Amino acid sequence: MLDKITPLILTYNESINIHRTLQNLSWAKKIVVIDSYSTDETLNILSSYPQVEIFQRKFDSFAEQCNYGIEKITSEWILSLDADYVLTDRLIAEIKKLPLEPEVESYKVRFKYCVFGKPLRGTLLPPRTVLYKKEKAIYQDDGHAHRVSVKGKSKLLSGYIYHDDRKSLSRWLWAQDRYMMIEAKKLLETATSELSLGxxxxxxxxxxxxxxxxxxxxxxxxxxxxxxxxxxxxxxVLAEILLAIHLIEAEKLKT
Incomplete structure (x- = not known):
C-alpha cells in the first residue's frame, strides 16, 4: 500500500517542526509540499530531502492550498499532513498492511496532542480523514479549518498521529488570532439553528x-x-478567550 501513497504537506515557516515530520516519511517515493513562501529555514530543510517536491503558492485559504496540492499528485492515494504531524511506527505498519478493498475510498486517523514532545492522554482533536483516493477528494473551508470531502466508504485506523507543534508562544498566538477571527466570522454569519451545540x-x-x-x-x-x-x-482557554474578544469586537462594530 505504501508505494501507492504520496504525502501532501502545507508549510509556512515550519523550520521548528518539519524535520520531525519528514523523518517518519522515509518510506515515501515522493512527497509534495505546498509552501506559502516561507522566510525561515523551512525551504532549506525541505531541499535536504531528495524525495520532496516543492511548489510555492501565495496563501489564500487552507482548502485552496490543498486542492492545488492534489493537482500536483499522480499517485492513487494521498496522505494529507500538517507540518507538525508525526506518523507513529504503529500507524505506518498498519497502512503498509492495509488489504486492498476497492469499496474503501478513505481512512480516518486519531490524534494525540503533544506538549514539548510528550503525547497527552486526552485532547480535543477529533479523528480526521487523512488518507484518501485522489480522484474522490476535494477540500472545503470550514471556519478557520479545512475539511476534505471524499465520496464513498471510509474506515477508522487504529494507529495514531502525533500533533507535535513546537513553535514559539508568539507564533502560536499569531496563528490563533488569525484562526479565531475567521471562526468568529463563521459563527456570526451562520444561523444559530445550523450551528453545532459546541x-x-x-x-x-x-x-x-x-x-x-x-x-x-x-x-x-x-x-x-x-x-x-x-x-x-x-x-x-486562551484560544476561546481570543474568539470571545473577536466576537465582541465584530458585534460592536456593527452597532
Whole structure:
C-alpha cells in the first residue's frame, strides 16, 4: 500500500517542526509540499530531502492550498499532513498492511496532542480523514479549518498521529488570532439553528472558556498529565478567550 501513497504537506515557516515530520516519511517515493513562501529555514530543510517536491503558492485559504496540492499528485492515494504531524511506527505498519478493498475510498486517523514532545492522554482533536483516493477528494473551508470531502466508504485506523507543534508562544498566538477571527466570522454569519451545540456555546462568549478548561482537565483526563495537561488546558482557554474578544469586537462594530 505504501508505494501507492504520496504525502501532501502545507508549510509556512515550519523550520521548528518539519524535520520531525519528514523523518517518519522515509518510506515515501515522493512527497509534495505546498509552501506559502516561507522566510525561515523551512525551504532549506525541505531541499535536504531528495524525495520532496516543492511548489510555492501565495496563501489564500487552507482548502485552496490543498486542492492545488492534489493537482500536483499522480499517485492513487494521498496522505494529507500538517507540518507538525508525526506518523507513529504503529500507524505506518498498519497502512503498509492495509488489504486492498476497492469499496474503501478513505481512512480516518486519531490524534494525540503533544506538549514539548510528550503525547497527552486526552485532547480535543477529533479523528480526521487523512488518507484518501485522489480522484474522490476535494477540500472545503470550514471556519478557520479545512475539511476534505471524499465520496464513498471510509474506515477508522487504529494507529495514531502525533500533533507535535513546537513553535514559539508568539507564533502560536499569531496563528490563533488569525484562526479565531475567521471562526468568529463563521459563527456570526451562520444561523444559530445550523450551528453545532459546541459552536452555540462558543457564541455565548462567557461560558466557553470555563467549559473548555473543565473539559480538558476533568472529562478528557488532562489533570493526569500534570503540568503538561494544565498547559494544554490554558492554551485552549486562551484560544476561546481570543474568539470571545473577536466576537465582541465584530458585534460592536456593527452597532
Amino acid at each position: 459552536d452555540r456555546i462558543r457564541k455565548q462568549k462567557i461560558f466557553a472558556p470555563i467549559i473548555i478548561f473543565i473539559y480538558c482537565l476533568i472529562i478528557k483526563g488532562g489533570i493526569l498529565d500534570g503540568w503538561r495537561g494544565f498547559y494544554y488546558a490554558f492554551q485552549r
